[in-house]
Amino acid sequence: MRRRVSGLVIFLFGLALLMRGGVGIGGSAPFExxxxxxxxxxxxxxxxxxxxxxxxxxxxxxxxSMIAAVKARGGEYRIIDKDQTDLSKDxxxxxxxFAVERKSVPWIVAxxxxxxVSEPLPATTDEILKAVESAK
Amino acid sequence: xSASHWNGIKxxxxxxxxxxxxxxxxIVIAGERRLLSAMPKPANHDSRKYSKVFGxxxxxxxxxxxxxxxxEQRAIKACTSQIQNWASDNQGSYPTCWxxxxxxxxxxxxxxxxxxxxxxxxMSLAQPISGGHSGGYEGDAVQYLTEHxxxxxxxxGYTDAHNHDNDxxxxxxxxxxxxxxxxxxxxxxxxxxxxxxGFPCTISYNWWSHVVMLCDLVEIEPGSFGFLDRNxxxxxxxxxxxxxxxxxVLFREGKGTPSGGFAFRQTTAYSIAA
Numbered sequence: 001m002r003r004r005v006s007g008l009v010i011f012l013f014g015l016a017l018l019m020r021g022g023v024g025i026g027g028s029a030p031f032e033x034x035x036x037x038x039x040x041x042x043x044x045x046x047x048x049x050x051x052x053x054x055x056x057x058x059x060x061x062x063x064x065s066m067i068a069a070v071k072a073r074g075g076e077y078r079i080i081d082k083d084q085t086d087l088s089k090d091x092x093x094x095x096x097x098f099a100v101e102r103k104s105v106p107w108i109v110a111x112x113x114x115x116x117v118s119e120p121l122p123a124t125t126d127e128i129l130k131a132v133e134s135a136k
Numbered sequence: 137x138s139a140s141h142w143n144g145i146k147x148x149x150x151x152x153x154x155x156x157x158x159x160x161x162x163i164v165i166a167g168e169r170r171l172l173s174a175m176p177k178p179a180n181h182d183s184r185k186y187s188k189v190f191g192x193x194x195x196x197x198x199x200x201x202x203x204x205x206x207x208e209q210r211a212i213k214a215c216t217s218q219i220q221n222w223a224s225d226n227q228g229s230y231p232t233c234w235x236x237x238x239x240x241x242x243x244x245x246x247x248x249x250x251x252x253x254x255x256x257x258x259m260s261l262a263q264p265i266s267g268g269h270s271g272g273y274e275g276d277a278v279q280y281l282t283e284h285x286x287x288x289x290x291x292x293g294y295t296d297a298h299n300h301d302n303d304x305x306x307x308x309x310x311x312x313x314x315x316x317x318x319x320x321x322x323x324x325x326x327x328x329x330x331x332x333x334g335f336p337c338t339i340s341y342n343w344w345s346h347v348v349m350l351c352d353l354v355e356i357e358p359g360s361f362g363f364l365d366r367n368x369x370x371x372x373x374x375x376x377x378x379x380x381x382x383x384x385v386l387f388r389e390g391k392g393t394p395s396g397g398f399a400f401r402q403t404t405a406y407s408i409a410a
Binding site for chain 2: 044045047048052055056058059060061062064065067076077078079080081083084086087089090091094
């Protein structure tokens with residue numbers, strides 16, 4: 001009985017991960033890039049409904065912010081609306097990151113040369129920074 | 137008694153706004169004549185052709201939340217003035233504030249997206265719209281940025297009133313610097329919400345006949361709010377930001393309530409490859 005319950009829990013957890021979509025922390029780089037590259041895709045009209053930490057990830061440059069963390073590692077970031085249709089004129093990684101499958105917005109896709117993450121934008125700064133940190 | 141300064145920055149309001157009006161058409165600042173030439177929104181102007189209504193998509197943030205949000209925004213350096221690591225625009229002695237304030241807000245919106253700062257020439261909008269020697273309405277500048285795009289001042293001088301649109305490089309450049317989405321805002325609270333959400337705005341003040349860029353919502357004293365704007369009169373005007381760059385002027389709500397304006401939401405994504 002206990003085995004059945006454990007199995008069911010594992011199954012449901014896996015199903016939840018599949019439905020959420022994306023590449024978990026520590027996974028392979030979801031797109032090709034030669035340096036830390038972070039894309040957040042949002043629906044700008046819904047910016048007001050983000051958590052304070054999510055909004056901070058999009059706008060803050062102070063110590064401890066996502067943008068500061070990316071710049072400290074010599075990386076690049078973009079904040080792009082989900083309805084952008086042409087990213088061909090930006091640096092190549094942006095279009096590649098934007099093409100990674102998303103299940104919802106806001107969404108973060110981050111990659112380094114070997115590892116990265118693609119997932120719903122976490123609700124807290126700590127989790128967002130962990131996601132960025134995992135891209136290397 | 138209302139505070140006359142906030143963080144060392146002079147507050148303009150009903151008591152002293154006349155210092156900025158000059159003769160109503162121009163004012164001399166540091167020896168340079170600055171033309172006050174913004175025009176109100178024309179009666180038959182249809183801004184729905186190129187912009188959305190702010191209030192139709194974004195709920196206004198309640199005033200009860202402003203004080204805490206302002207403190208938080210400033211503490212994490214999320215205010216627009218805190219990301220502007222570049223010198224202010226300078227319209228010179230041309231009546232192009234309506235294009236200059238718009239270009240400044242557009243350029244800042246690009247930086248908000250993570251793109252490099254590129255100064256867009258105010259004349260690249262003003263010249264094709266009305267020759268570069270006339271006052272205008274900021275909505276015309278937003279519409280031109282949306283339909284045609286702007287040109288970096290490295291390609292079209294910021295105050296160069298000659299027409300360069302015969303240059304294929306200029307035409308190609310316009311496609312790279314276009315506004316994709318903007319909101320027309322109405323009233324202090326909508327502009328305050330735009331500021332708190334990080335959307336740079338081009339705004340007009342009919343009493344001043346002038347257009348500038350709206351940067352931050354500030355609380356001058358408890359319960360009394362204002363906007364920290366950035367003027368287009370170069371680095372020698374106004375107060376400096378944390379990077380030491382100038383052009384900032386602070387208005388209390390009332391005289392500081394824009395007569396009109398637009399928040400930039402998204403621009404084309406173009407950057408010079410690393």
